Amino acid sequence: MGEDIGAYGGAYAVTRGFLDEFGPERIMDTPISESVIVGAGVGSALAGLRPIVELMTINFSLVAIDQIVNHAAKLRYMSDGQFSVPLVIRTVTGGGGQLAATHSQSFENWYASVPGLKVAVPATPYDALGLFRAAMKDDNPILFAEHSLLYGMRGEVPDEWYEIPFGQADIKRKGNDVTIVAYSRMTHVALQAAAMLEEKGRQAEVIDLRTLRPWDKETVLESVRKTNRVVVVEETWKTGGFSGEIASTIQEEAFDDLDGPVARVGGLDVPAPYNGTLEAAAIPNSERIIKALSDNYGI
Amino acid sequence: MALLRVFEERAAEQYMLGKIRGFLHLYIGQEAVAVGAIHALGRDDYVTTHYRDHGHALARGLSVNAVMAELFGKATGCSKGMGGSMHLFDASLNFAGGYAIVAGHLPLSTGMGFAFNYLNDNRLVATFFGDGALNEGEAHEVLNMSALWNLPVVFICENNLYGMGIPLSQSMSNTQLHKMAESYGIASAQVDGMDVLAVREAAETAVQHVRSGNGPYFLEARTYRFRGHSMADPVLYRSKDEEAEYRKLDPIAQYGEWLLSSKMATQKKLDAISAEVEKQVEESIAFAEESPFPSPEDLYRNVYAQLP
Numbered sequence: 001m002g003e004d005i006g007a008y009g010g011a012y013a014v015t016r017g018f019l020d021e022f023g024p025e026r027i028m029d030t031p032i033s034e035s036v037i038v039g040a041g042v043g044s045a046l047a048g049l050r051p052i053v054e055l056m057t058i059n060f061s062l063v064a065i066d067q068i069v070n071h072a073a074k075l076r077y078m079s080d081g082q083f084s085v086p087l088v089i090r091t092v093t094g095g096g097g098q099l100a101a102t103h104s105q106s107f108e109n110w111y112a113s114v115p116g117l118k119v120a121v122p123a124t125p126y127d128a129l130g131l132f133r134a135a136m137k138d139d140n141p142i143l144f145a146e147h148s149l150l151y152g153m154r155g156e157v158p159d160e161w162y163e164i165p166f167g168q169a170d171i172k173r174k175g176n177d178v179t180i181v182a183y184s185r186m187t188h189v190a191l192q193a194a195a196m197l198e199e200k201g202r203q204a205e206v207i208d209l210r211t212l213r214p215w216d217k218e219t220v221l222e223s224v225r226k227t228n229r230v231v232v233v234e235e236t237w238k239t240g241g242f243s244g245e246i247a248s249t250i251q252e253e254a255f256d257d258l259d260g261p262v263a264r265v266g267g268l269d270v271p272a273p274y275n276g277t278l279e280a281a282a283i284p285n286s287e288r289i290i291k292a293l294s295d296n297y298g299i
Numbered sequence: 300m301a302l303l304r305v306f307e308e309r310a311a312e313q314y315m316l317g318k319i320r321g322f323l324h325l326y327i328g329q330e331a332v333a334v335g336a337i338h339a340l341g342r343d344d345y346v347t348t349h350y351r352d353h354g355h356a357l358a359r360g361l362s363v364n365a366v367m368a369e370l371f372g373k374a375t376g377c378s379k380g381m382g383g384s385m386h387l388f389d390a391s392l393n394f395a396g397g398y399a400i401v402a403g404h405l406p407l408s409t410g411m412g413f414a415f416n417y418l419n420d421n422r423l424v425a426t427f428f429g430d431g432a433l434n435e436g437e438a439h440e441v442l443n444m445s446a447l448w449n450l451p452v453v454f455i456c457e458n459n460l461y462g463m464g465i466p467l468s469q470s471m472s473n474t475q476l477h478k479m480a481e482s483y484g485i486a487s488a489q490v491d492g493m494d495v496l497a498v499r500e501a502a503e504t505a506v507q508h509v510r511s512g513n514g515p516y517f518l519e520a521r522t523y524r525f526r527g528h529s530m531a532d533p534v535l536y537r538s539k540d541e542e543a544e545y546r547k548l549d550p551i552a553q554y555g556e557w558l559l560s561s562k563m564a565t566q567k568k569l570d571a572i573s574a575e576v577e578k579q580v581e582e583s584i585a586f587a588e589e590s591p592f593p594s595p596e597d598l599y600r601n602v603y604a605q606l607p
Contacts, residue, residue: 025417031447033440039406040413040444046395047345047414047424067437070400071407079388080379081601083395115602139604 001028001037002054002090011056012092012151034064038089042072042141045087050136055091058107058145072141073116086139088132093121093145094185094235096283101271104279106184106235108145109242112212118142118166119213123187125155127210130164138166147185169216171223175203178293179223179230181246183209186233186284193233193286202299212242217249224254229297231263233284238266263292300330300495300551302576303354306363309580310353310370314530318587319370322399323384326354328493328525331550332457333358333427335498336518339506340425345393345411347404348427350385351457351524352397355427359394361387367583373590380593381601395424402428402435409441412450412515423451423509425502431462433479434470442483442517449514453505454480456519457492463528464536480517492522493548496557523548 002015006029009016019027030037034055041053055061061068072085095104112119118140122128128146135142172187173194182190187208194204205223209215224230230250232243247262268282293299307325314323326333333354337346348355356366361377369376370384378388387397395411398404408426415422432438433456445452456476460467467474477487486508490501498520505516523545527534558564 031440031443033437033444035437036406036409036440036444039403039437039441040410043407043410043412044414044417045410046407047411049414049417051410066400066403067406071398071403075396076604077601078378078382078386079390079396080381081604082378082388082390084604086604118603138606 001030001041001051003030003032003037003056005029005054010054012148014090014146014151015054034060035067038064038067039071041087041089042067042075042085045085046075046083050086052088052090052136055089057103057148058091058093059103059105061091061107068111068117068141068143069114073114076140077116084139085141087141088135088144089142090144090146092148094147094149095272096149096185096279098274098276098279099272100274104272106145108143108184108212109234109236109240111143112215112242114213116141117213118211120144120166120211121184122146122210123150123184123208125153126157127164127170127208129157130162131166131210133163134165137163145184149185164210166211167214167216168210169219170208170210171205171219172208173204173206175205175227177202177227177229178204178297178299179220179227180204180206180233180289181209181220181230182206182233183212184235186235189284189286190233190289193289196286196290197293215246217253220246220250221254224250225257228257228259229293229299230258231265231289231292231296233265233289234267235283236267237269238264239269241266260296260298263296265289265292300334300554301572302363302579303330303334303357304551305573305576305580306353306357306366306583309584310367311526311530313370313584319384320372321383322350323370323530324351324528325524325526325530326351328545328549329457329459329522330354331495331498331554332455332492332520332522335495336425336427336453336455336502336520338499339502341422343393343420343422345395345408345422345424346427347395347408347411347424348397349401349404349429349432350397350399351429352385352387356387356389356394356397359389359392361389361392361394363579363583364586365389367580368587368590371587371590372592373587374593374597375586375590379597381597402432402438404428405432405438405441408452409445409450412445412452413448415451416449421510423453423506425453425455427455427457429462430456430458430460430467430471430476432456433476434462442480442485445515446484449512451509452515453502453509454485454515454517455502456517457522458519459522459524461524461528461537463532466536477517477519480519485515485517486513487517487519489519489521492520493550493553495550495554525549
């Protein structure tokens, strides 16, 4: 269920062909009513279905945030397990396409604060497929955030069945000198930074969190204990970003392993401007990651 | 109805004694709506309602003990103390809540209706809400989509003429709420919500319409709450005279008079019913008192469903 997922083929072409393959009873175009899209997803889950709904972008999730946070996330708890919400909410996140302030945001970090929700933020086709399979089997409400600029990315997926559990990060690049923690599109920015560091003789370990709730604390800590230096990179505004949660956890649990304060690189605290140069300046890039490491660790 | 009335009155007393905490929204005066309407439903139909939900829960058949214990926050409550007054649930009776967000359950009810159509199983959902719920945007999204998709939803609007303290005329541009539903292409009617027989008849019409595959139905029941919005309400926004006028229309008194005058019951029988429900409610208070609280280990239970 979602806006323009059927006849239009999906705003980002994700569901192109679905209508022909699955028919109009299973692929339902809705009016522009996000609150009911999510709420009807919750309600039909309460009545025994296993729905997948789409919010065209995470920006529009704000119109449905009551249904996500107050209803989807809490009904199992408030009913003492009598009712469950096996619901997947697919949505598109992120900026960088010059869509301006109200169409360029990433709120996965807000939803990752909510007990009762799970949040996935895949960065590659392999991870997206594996996590989505896990999401469909999960009996909990899941926000599945796909980055708008990653839809064009190609990647190998095996023919054999596989799934990726939530709460399992992926080390995209191994290294001993510094840990870069990232998720979603920032994983690729982190890998660019790692390539630049290699030219300077430093090997970075890039950890892609893949899910924010739950998130894989152990993999991150293990890496930090090895490298003693860490930067957390995130696209959304630095203030209140999930990088704060990660940084705080690292310094609480691996304080003695740190050679300096945990570095954080996040979106600048501005609404996204339309102008391309300014927009790019507000989003983390590899230069800023390099600078943060230099500032905090002198490397 | 008598059970609902006595339950609410005793619950109010327990609230004043500090046994019930948080918010308590009493259904006193509106009993005919829940009782009359739920009578028209089948066992497999779903019921959802707003936070003034004790009446609907009891009318649906939830155990008096379990409801009182839930209000007391005890582990023997229908939601083991995790939901409280505004979040009563009982899956075995298809009572799908008790919701605190005004109009928040309307989209859920749309989804339930969708599921029943999808499964083709002839069930419907009866969803109760107040006049205030129609202030919310999502209520209108719901009316639109339910009509558009021909969903098996019986909308029961309990119009008690006030939001918290705002009178209907100051919050709705069209105070004939069922007419508003009509504008979405939904069959609708208005009924005297103080007359339990009229409510039941109107609800039966609604259920018949919906179960025959004609799409949703909107029933506006005009009623009145004799107490404030909640226990915290000093009720400064309406006059005692107005309340007195509406008390003359007490649904229980009306029905009692009708039973007596039509010889369907004797005064003795009515007294026996009164005594019986008083006893049930007293017992439920004792039950709630003696029940244990949930333990600290219960805090994290059911935040998530465990993976199979």
